Amino acid sequence: MNALVEIRNVTKKYGGLVANNDITFDVAENEILSVIGPNGAGKSTLFKMISSFTPTSSGEVRYRGERISNLKPHVVARKGVVRTFQETTIFKSMTVRESVIVAQHLRAKATLAGYFWGSKAAHEDVAAFGRYADELLEFLGMSEISSELAHNLPQGNLRALGIAIGLATDPKVLLLDEPFAGMNHDETMNMVNLVRSVRDERGVTVMLVEHDMPAVMSISDRIVVLNFGEKIAEGTPSEIQNNEKVIEAYLGSADDEIGM
Numbered sequence: 001m002n003a004l005v006e007i008r009n010v011t012k013k014y015g016g017l018v019a020n021n022d023i024t025f026d027v028a029e030n031e032i033l034s035v036i037g038p039n040g041a042g043k044s045t046l047f048k049m050i051s052s053f054t055p056t057s058s059g060e061v062r063y064r065g066e067r068i069s070n071l072k073p074h075v076v077a078r079k080g081v082v083r084t085f086q087e088t089t090i091f092k093s094m095t096v097r098e099s100v101i102v103a104q105h106l107r108a109k110a111t112l113a114g115y116f117w118g119s120k121a122a123h124e125d126v127a128a129f130g131r132y133a134d135e136l137l138e139f140l141g142m143s144e145i146s147s148e149l150a151h152n153l154p155q156g157n158l159r160a161l162g163i164a165i166g167l168a169t170d171p172k173v174l175l176l177d178e179p180f181a182g183m184n185h186d187e188t189m190n191m192v193n194l195v196r197s198v199r200d201e202r203g204v205t206v207m208l209v210e211h212d213m214p215a216v217m218s219i220s221d222r223i224v225v226l227n228f229g230e231k232i233a234e235g236t237p238s239e240i241q242n243n244e245k246v247i248e249a250y251l252g253s254a255d256d257e258i259g260m
C-alpha cells in the first residue's frame, strides 16, 4: 500500500490515563478509512493528534513522508490535512456562502496589510474566494441555500456546511468527526453519497470517526477499531464485522446496539 498518512506508534497520555496506546496504521491516497470503537476508546484523541490539535506523548504522524504531528494545526491544515468539527458554531451568524468565503482565509495569498490598503492581490483573493465558494456550494448541491443564515439550517445541511468549510481550504486529507451523528436515514444516505463524491470527484482522502455502523460499513474501504486506547483490529468492513475481538468489544461496552 502506498501510504499518504502514516500513524506510527502514537501514544497519548493525560496524566495517568492512556487515551491512545502505541497506535500504528497507514491511510492510502484516495481511501475512505473509518476509525470506530466504543465510547471513550480514543477516537477523537487520535484525530486531534493527526490534525495536530493536541501533541502526541510519543510516536508520530507523517503526511507524504513528512512529520506533521506536534506542529501548529494551521500549519498542518496548510499542508492539506484538515479536520472538520461536529459544530460549526463560529460560522452560525453568517450565511452559508459567507462561511465558505471566510474559511478560505487559510489559503489567502494577500497579507493582512494588503487587505487593509486594498491591494490588487487582496481584490483578486476576494473575487476568487467568491467564485470558489459558489463552485463548492454547487458541487455540494447547496447553491439554493447559499444566502441562508447558518443558524437557520436543519441538521443535514449544517453538516454539509461543515464539509464545505473543510473543503474551502482545499485539503488533500479530510478528517470528519461524526458526520452522520443525529441524522435520520435519508440525511445519512445523502451525506454518505456526498462524502463519496468528495473522494471520487475531488480526489480527497477521507478519514472519519463515526458510531453509525450501517453508514460506516457502507462507506468505508477500511476500518480501524480502537478499544480502551488500543488498536484491536484493522481491515475491510466484512473482515471487521466478523472479527471476534471487535464483536466482544462492542458487546462488552455500554453501546447497547452495534447495528453491524
Ligand SMILES: Nc1ncnc2c1ncn2[C@@H]1O[C@H](COP(=O)(O)OP(=O)(O)OP(=O)(O)O)[C@@H](O)[C@H]1O
Residues within 6 Å of the ligand: 014, 017, 018, 019, 037, 038, 039, 040, 041, 042, 043, 044, 045, 046
Ligand atoms: N483533554 C483531556 N483530558 C483528560 N482526559 C481526556 C481528555 N480528552 C480525552 N480524555 C480521555 O481520553 C479517553 C479517550 O477519549 P476520546 O474522546 O478520544 O474517546 P472517543 O473514542 O472519541 O469517545 P466518544 O466516542 O465518546 O466520543 C477518555 O477516557 C477521555 O475521558
